[in-house]
Amino acid sequence: MTESTQLPKPLRGIIPPMITPLCDRDTLDIPGLERLVEHILGGQVQGLFILGTTGEGPSLGYRLRCELIDRVCEQVASRVPVLVGITDTAFTESVNLAHHATDAGASAVVLSAPYYSPAAQPELMEYLANITAELPLPLFLYNMPSHTKVNFSLELLRGAMDLPGIVGLKDSSCNMIYFHRALRMIRRHRPEWSVLVGPEELLAEAVLLGADGGVNGGANLCPQLYVELFHAAAAHDVDRVIQLHEQVMELAENLYHVGQHGSAVIKGLKCALSCLGVCDDFMAEPFRRFRALDREKIQTALRRMDFIGQKPMVGPEAR
Numbered sequence: 001m002t003e004s005t006q007l008p009k010p011l012r013g014i015i016p017p018m019i020t021p022l023c024d025r026d027t028l029d030i031p032g033l034e035r036l037v038e039h040i041l042g043g044q045v046q047g048l049f050i051l052g053t054t055g056e057g058p059s060l061g062y063r064l065r066c067e068l069i070d071r072v073c074e075q076v077a078s079r080v081p082v083l084v085g086i087t088d089t090a091f092t093e094s095v096n097l098a099h100h101a102t103d104a105g106a107s108a109v110v111l112s113a114p115y116y117s118p119a120a121q122p123e124l125m126e127y128l129a130n131i132t133a134e135l136p137l138p139l140f141l142y143n144m145p146s147h148t149k150v151n152f153s154l155e156l157l158r159g160a161m162d163l164p165g166i167v168g169l170k171d172s173s174c175n176m177i178y179f180h181r182a183l184r185m186i187r188r189h190r191p192e193w194s195v196l197v198g199p200e201e202l203l204a205e206a207v208l209l210g211a212d213g214g215v216n217g218g219a220n221l222c223p224q225l226y227v228e229l230f231h232a233a234a235a236h237d238v239d240r241v242i243q244l245h246e247q248v249m250e251l252a253e254n255l256y257h258v259g260q261h262g263s264a265v266i267k268g269l270k271c272a273l274s275c276l277g278v279c280d281d282f283m284a285e286p287f288r289r290f291r292a293l294d295r296e297k298i299q300t301a302l303r304r305m306d307f308i309g310q311k312p313m314v315g316p317e318a319r
Contacts, residue, residue: 007081007108007138007167008081009167009192009194010070010167010168010191010192010193010194010195010212011046011047011081011108011167011168011196011212011213012046012194012213013045013046013047013212013213013227013230013232014045014046014047014213014215014216014219014223014226014227014230014314015045015046015047015049015081015083015152015162015196015213015214015215016040016041016045016196016215016216016217016219016220016223016226017049017050017052017053017054017055017215017217017220017264018036018037018048018049018050018052018053018054018055018072018139018217018220019036019054019056019217019220019269019273019279020033020042020050020051020056020057020068020269020284021033021270022274022280022282022283022284023038023263023280023282023283024282025282025285026063026064027064028064028067028068029279029280029282030071031102031279032117032278032279032280033061033068033279034071034075035105035246035278035279036278036279037072037075037076038075038226038271039223039278040219040220040223041076041079041080042224043081043219043222043223043224043225043226043227044223044224044227045219045223045226046080046081046086046213047081047082047107048072048076048080048082048083048229049082049083049084049085049110049215050068050069050072050082050083050084050085051065051068051069051084051085051086051097052085052110052142052224053144053147053172053266054090054217054220054265054266054269055085056266056283056284057085057087057318058088058115059086059285060284061286062093062096062097063192065077065097066097066100066277068102069084069100069101069106070104071098073101073104073105073106074104074105078105081107081108082101082105082106082107082133083106083107083109083110084097084098084101084106084108084109084110085109085110085111085112085113085142086098086101086109086111087110087112087113087115087148088111088114089114089115089116089117090183091130091131093115094111094131095131095134095135097109098134098135098136099136099263101132101137102136102137102219103107104206107137107138107139108137108139108140108167108234109137109138109140110133110139110140110141110142110170111131111139111141111142112141112143112144112147112148113127113138113144113148113149113150113152114127114148115148115149115150115236118148118149118150119150121153121155121156123204124150124152125131125156125159125160128141128156128160128163128166129163132163132164132165132166135165137167138170138310139165139166139167140166140167140169140170140194140196141157141160141166141169141170142169142170142172143169143170143171143172144172144173144198145173145307146172146173146174148233151173151178152169154178154181154182154185157169157182157185157186158185158189161186161193163189163191166193167192167193167194168189168193168194168195168196168212169182169186169193169194169195170196170197170198170215170265171195171196171197171198172198172199172215172292174199174202176202176206177231179197179202179206179211180209181223182195183195183206183209183210183211187210194212194213195210195211195212196211196213196214196215196280197211197213197215197216198214198215198216199216199224200214200216200217200218200219200248200252201248201249201252203216203226203229203230203245203248204229204233204241204244204245204248207229207230207233207234207240208233208236208241210218211299212224214230215229217265217266217269218248218251218255218269220228220253220269220273221250221251221255221269221272221273222251222315225244225247225248225251226248226300228240228244229244229245230246232244238265240287245266250305251305254301254304254305255268255269255272255301256302258271258290258297258298259290259294263283266283266287267281267283267287267289267290267294268290268298270282270283270289271290271294271295271298272298272301272302273288274289275295275298275299276302276314281316292312
């Protein structure tokens with residue numbers, strides 16, 4: 001690795017899980033992608049995570065994933081670390097994506113459990129031992145049991161601490177007892193690891209009690225809000241934390257619950273960014289963008305939160 005791709009240990013702050021702007025099922029919305037990257041970086045985030053859950057990574061073809069990696073790494077140009085999701089049902093494809101990410105200039109890769117045939121914990125431990133031996137970049141473990149059907153148990157995490165190349169945990173379990181137990185264990189045995197929380201509704205609590213930051217979907221839309229909340233929580237400025245946490249909760253309640261299905265979170269973010277003129281809101285199959293009635297609900301929510309009329313924070317180099 002070159003100096004420009006080295007990760008701080010631990011990586012701290014807000015690392016937004018970027019949505020993937022699409023204009024059809026296998027084509028990137030390139031102007032929208034360029035605007036979105038500048039918009040996010042304009043919020044002074046500390047990293048960028050692509051091809052995760054919010055980025056619909058497992059739903060995208062390998063050619064498109066590789067194109068996204070190339071374009072994002074080239075545009076970011078080492079301004080912040082780029083983390084690349086490599087979760088896949090096929091071991092070889094995860095390794096191939098990791099090597100492509102290395103060649104493109106990414107800083108780290110992010111891996112959850114293979115998500116089709118649920119692995120038992122001993123099987124998952126062996127899988128991690130095998131794959132870390134072949135990865136050319138530092139690895140963040142991504143605990144996402146709602147999507148993978150498999151939890152990275154505390155016992156497995158303890159074993160993973162002895163594997164070379166793993167540098168942190170992103171937890172999206174929504175189980176704060178698990179999160180705090182994992183955090184205590186990691187601080188004792190691997191203090192250089194990053195411990196990051198996924199659900200933004202839990203960001204304030206997690207950072208106040210020692211977490212290193214968040215990988216929060218709402219930071220696609222208003223990155224500065226999440227960065228400010230992180231800094232307030234890290235400084236234990238409780239009054240400011242309460243104020244900013246309320247804004248995060250308002251965003252989540254207004255944008256993530258339009259419609260009745262789990263896909264509403266990503267649909268809401270993509271629709272909001274589309275309404276603000278940042279990028280297209282096409283969804284990867286099997287999902288569809290919001291239709292007119294739900295889109296109007298998102299527009300109403302944005303007006304209520306004073307988003308309509310604001311310009312995206314894109315820099316002059318956005319093309």
